[in-house]
Amino acid sequence: MCHYVTLVVPTQDRDAVDAVMRNHNRVATPIDNPSIARLLEEGEYQFLTANGTCDCGTVLARVPRTAEEREAALRREAALRREAARLRRKKWSETKIARVIEERRKATERPAKRGPDSLDQWAAIVTDLKAQLALRHVGLFVRSYSERLESERFVATRRDVHGTAPMVEKLASIRPDEVTIFE
Structure with a gap:
């Protein structure tokens, strides 16, 4: 395959x-x-x-292969969702929130x-x-x-x-x- x-x-x-x-x-x-x-x-x-x-x-279309990778990816995404919600409560614009979340996503992802x-x-x-x-x-x-x-x-x-x-x-x-x- x-x-x-x-x-x-x-x-x-x-x-x-x-x-x-x-x-x-x-x-x-x-x-x-x-x-x-x-x-x-x-x-x-x-x-x-x-x-x-x-x-x-x-x-x-990268899909985590192992259970540990999937769990870690889910934890990272949950943390990013919580961060986005926190920034919305602070009245940040959606554009600025998206940029910050993407920067954090890139910083936490392991490069292939x-x-x-x-x-x-x-x-x-x-x-x-x-x-x-x-x-x-x-x-x-x-x-x-x-x-x-x-x-x-x-x-x-x-x-x-x-x-x-x-x-x-x-x-x-x-x-x-x-x-x-x-x-």
Whole structure:
């Protein structure tokens, strides 16, 4: 079983998408998985982004593996929720609270050990694809595949992410088996 990150974009211009991806040490190889295809809108295409290997260790859609990691993550999130409530009682703005909570979240998270990517890298990829190819949106999908990528069937969902939050924060919200569209 390996994790793979695939890209969903409203263009089939593989060469243009691949050129942007290569600037970020990734590739764009067309892929057509039937479970993802049913979620795509007309004119959207899926591309595999791994450059020769899998994306195991990706920072996207990171799910704690052990019971201890899950418990620690739950405790950290509960503490952050309590902190946000305390700041609301002090009449802080939601924007300022979100910024402080994100800074604290980054400070308490352990960085992935030698992962193949970073949230900053993916933020640059999404930004560059939208700007250089004039795309109205870019989507990402993360899954741990146990069969062939092109033929494995599974249940996936689709979610559009809007708002003015920083791209890194939006990327941190990606969930496994979800086509997450960034507008």
